Amino acid sequence: MVFRCAIDAHWTLHFASDGVEALTGYRPDELEGNAVVSLEALIHPDDRASVREVIDEACRGVGRYRVKYRLQHRDGTDRWVLGRGAVVRDEQGERVLEGFIEDVTEQLTRQRLLADAELRYRSIFEDSVIGMFQTSIDGHYLAANRALADLYGYDSPEALIAGLSDIATRLYVDPTRREEFTTLIREHHRVADFESEVYRRDGSRIWIAENAHVVFGPDGQPLYYEGTVEDVTKQHGYRKQLEYQATHDPLTGLPNRNLLQDRLQQALRQAQRRGSRGALAFVDLDNFKFVNDSLGHGAGDRLLVEVARRLKASVRESDTVARYGGDEFVLILGDYEGLSDTLHILHRIQDVVGAPIALQGHQIHVNCSIGVSVFPDDGGDLEVLLRHADAAMHHAKTLGKGQFQFYTESLNVAARERLALDSALRQAIEQDGLHVVYQPKVGAHGQLYGFEALVRWDSEAFGSVSPARFIPLAEENGLIGHLTWFVLRHACHQAATWRAQGHGHLRVAVNISPSLFREKDLAALVQSVLDAAGLPPENLELEITEGMLMGDVQRALAVLKELKAMGVFIAIDDFGTGYSSLAYLKRFPIDILKVDRSFVMECDLGNEAVAITRAIVSLAHSLNLRVVAEGVETASQLAVLNALGCEEFQGYLFAKPLPGPEAAAFLDAAPAA
Numbered sequence: 001m002v003f004r005c006a007i008d009a010h011w012t013l014h015f016a017s018d019g020v021e022a023l024t025g026y027r028p029d030e031l032e033g034n035a036v037v038s039l040e041a042l043i044h045p046d047d048r049a050s051v052r053e054v055i056d057e058a059c060r061g062v063g064r065y066r067v068k069y070r071l072q073h074r075d076g077t078d079r080w081v082l083g084r085g086a087v088v089r090d091e092q093g094e095r096v097l098e099g100f101i102e103d104v105t106e107q108l109t110r111q112r113l114l115a116d117a118e119l120r121y122r123s124i125f126e127d128s129v130i131g132m133f134q135t136s137i138d139g140h141y142l143a144a145n146r147a148l149a150d151l152y153g154y155d156s157p158e159a160l161i162a163g164l165s166d167i168a169t170r171l172y173v174d175p176t177r178r179e180e181f182t183t184l185i186r187e188h189h190r191v192a193d194f195e196s197e198v199y200r201r202d203g204s205r206i207w208i209a210e211n212a213h214v215v216f217g218p219d220g221q222p223l224y225y226e227g228t229v230e231d232v233t234k235q236h237g238y239r240k241q242l243e244y245q246a247t248h249d250p251l252t253g254l255p256n257r258n259l260l261q262d263r264l265q266q267a268l269r270q271a272q273r274r275g276s277r278g279a280l281a282f283v284d285l286d287n288f289k290f291v292n293d294s295l296g297h298g299a300g301d302r303l304l305v306e307v308a309r310r311l312k313a314s315v316r317e318s319d320t321v322a323r324y325g326g327d328e329f330v331l332i333l334g335d336y337e338g339l340s341d342t343l344h345i346l347h348r349i350q351d352v353v354g355a356p357i358a359l360q361g362h363q364i365h366v367n368c369s370i371g372v373s374v375f376p377d378d379g380g381d382l383e384v385l386l387r388h389a390d391a392a393m394h395h396a397k398t399l400g401k402g403q404f405q406f407y408t409e410s411l412n413v414a415a416r417e418r419l420a421l422d423s424a425l426r427q428a429i430e431q432d433g434l435h436v437v438y439q440p441k442v443g444a445h446g447q448l449y450g451f452e453a454l455v456r457w458d459s460e461a462f463g464s465v466s467p468a469r470f471i472p473l474a475e476e477n478g479l480i481g482h483l484t485w486f487v488l489r490h491a492c493h494q495a496a497t498w499r500a501q502g503h504g505h506l507r508v509a510v511n512i513s514p515s516l517f518r519e520k521d522l523a524a525l526v527q528s529v530l531d532a533a534g535l536p537p538e539n540l541e542l543e544i545t546e547g548m549l550m551g552d553v554q555r556a557l558a559v560l561k562e563l564k565a566m567g568v569f570i571a572i573d574d575f576g577t578g579y580s581s582l583a584y585l586k587r588f589p590i591d592i593l594k595v596d597r598s599f600v601m602e603c604d605l606g607n608e609a610v611a612i613t614r615a616i617v618s619l620a621h622s623l624n625l626r627v628v629a630e631g632v633e634t635a636s637q638l639a640v641l642n643a644l645g646c647e648e649f650q651g652y653l654f655a656k657p658l659p660g661p662e663a664a665a666f667l668d669a670a671p672a673a
C-alpha cells in the first residue's frame, strides 16, 4: 500500500493505493480525508505508542523511518506490516508523510517458527542422554553436548572442547581409528555403529559406538561432521564373552573345535608360505572312562583340567592345544622341524600325561594314545588331517595303551572301513536291519528259567557282524540308546507271547549299557516298554556290568532302586572282570550275579579259576543273590559249577542263542522248572 497522510494528531490519510483494501478491508475512498478511521486508528492499539515514537522522531530529525507493527483489519484480524516512510512537502508546501506499508505477516511467522524450532532442537541437543558432537573435518570439536562431556569424563561441554584438542591422538586408544573413521566417512558420507575403544579424561578406557555423517555446505563442500556417541562397554564385554564361549571349552579353557579350525588354517597358510611342515596330533586318554565311572564326573572333570594344563605346558607357546571332545585333545605343532623333533614332543606329552595325578586321595595314572598326521603332506584341511590323525590314533590303541602312531595310507583304509561300518549300523537301526536271538538259561537238570536276549546284525556289506564289534561302536556314536530300545521292545514282546502261552515263570534278560544307565528317565522308559508289551516287570531281567555301579554311585543307586521298586530283576553281568567290591554289592538292590565266562572256561582245570568261582558263589550266596554261570560249554564245567552251588547255567552246552521260533521249540521241549 502506498499512502500519504497529514502529520496531524491521527495521521489522516490523504491518499491510499488500492492495496489498502487487502490490508485493512477499507476501500481508498472510505479512508481518504477520514479523520476517524485514520492511519493511527488502523494501527493495533498496543503498537500505537511505539509507532508514534518512531515517526515523531523521524519528523523531528532525519525525516525517514522504518517500523514494524500490526494493522487491524476491518474484520477484526491483525496483520504484521513493515511501514517505511518519509516526511515530504506536498503541492501546497505542507509537511506530510509519504510511504509504503507492506504485509510481512508470513515472513514473521516463518521467522518465529524457525526460532521456536531452533530452541527446540537446541534443547534436544543439550538435554539428550546420548552424546552428540560436531567436529571439524580436521578433527577438532565444534560442539558437544552435556551427555558427551559426561561420557568422556569432562565437567562440561566447554571443558571437553578445550581438553580434547586433537581427536585422533587424544581420544582413540588405537590412533589409526580416526583415519578409518574419516576414510569411511569420505567414501560413504556416513559411519554407522563405528566401535572403538577410547580414553576418558581420567585415562580409563571405554568402548563407544559412533554414528555420524558429513554436513555439506550449499557449494557441496563438506563443512563438518556431526553424530552421536554411545557407551557400549557392557555390550562389548558381553560380545567378547560370547565370542570366548563360542571358541573355547568351558571346562578346560582350551580352544574348542571352532577355534581349532581357525588355528589350523593359520598353521597351514604359514607352512605354505615358508615351505615348512607341521603336525596335527590327536590325543585320546586311555583310561579316562574308568576314572569317570569309578570316581564320578567331578573327578573326571578335574582330571581333564589337569591333563589340559600339562598338555599346554609341554608344547611351545605358538602351538595350539584344543579340546576336541570328551577325553580327546588335538594339538597343532607348527614349525615341525623334522621327525626327531616331533618324536621328542610326543614322548614328552606321554610322560607328562602319564605322571600320577592325585584325585580324591588316589594316585591316578592315565595313559594316552596319540595319532599324528603331518601337513601339508597328509592333507590340506582340518577334516582330512583330523580323520587321518584319528585313524592313526585308533591304530595306536590297537597296539596297546600309551602308544603313538603316524598316519599312513593303509590306516586310511581301516578308518574308512570303520566309517562305513558306522553308517551301515545307523541304517540297520533305522531300517529294522537288526534282530534279536534268545539264549536259554537253565537249571542243572535242564529246566528252563528264561532267556538272554542278544542282538544280531547281518549286514549286506559286512556279513554277520559280532556285537562285540558293533556294540562299542554304537556306544561311541550315540546309537546305543536306539539299539537297546529295539532289543528291549522285541524281548518284552516275545516274553509276553510266551507268557500268554502259559510260560508265566520265564524271565527274559536284556543288556543295558552303562551310558544308558545314566539316563534320567531310564526306569520310566523301561516301564513304558513293559506297558506297551503288556509284560509284568517280574518277567524282565536287566543285565548291567559292574563298571556301571562304580560311576556316579548315588545316581546308579537311585535308578536301580527305582527299577527294583517296579519289580524288575537286576543281574550283574561279567562278574569278576571289573572292579567291583563287596561294599558296592551290599549297597545295591541286585538279585543275580553272572559269573564271567573267563572263569567258567577254566573252572574244571583245577587252577585258580575254580577258587575264584568258589569265592564268587559264596560271596553271592552270603548276599542272597542267585548265581548264573555263563559260557558253559562242557559237562565237566557244569559238574564243577553245580557242585559249587550255581543255580543257573547258560552256554553252548545247552543251546546257542536261538532265533525266536527255535527258542519257542526249545521251550516246548524243556522239562518244567
Ligand SMILES: Nc1nc2c(ncn2[C@@H]2O[C@@H]3COP(=O)(O)O[C@H]4[C@@H](O)[C@H](n5cnc6c(=O)[nH]c(N)nc65)O[C@@H]4COP(=O)(O)O[C@H]3[C@H]2O)c(=O)[nH]1
Pocket (backbone or CB within 6 Å): 439, 453, 454, 455, 466, 467, 468, 471, 484, 487, 511, 512, 513, 573, 574, 630, 631, 632, 633, 650, 651, 652, 653, 657
Ligand atoms: N564262547 C562261548 N560264547 C558263549 C557261550 N554262551 C554264550 N556265549 C556268548 O557270550 C555272550 C554273552 O553275552 P554278554 O556277556 O552279555 O556279552 C555280550 C554283550 O555284552 C554285548 N551284547 C550283545 N547283545 C547286546 C544287546 O542287545 N545290548 C547290549 N547293550 N549289549 C549286547 O555283546 C556281547 C557279546 O555278545 P554275543 O556275541 O552275542 O555273545 C554272547 C553269547 O553268544 C558259550 O558257551 N561259549
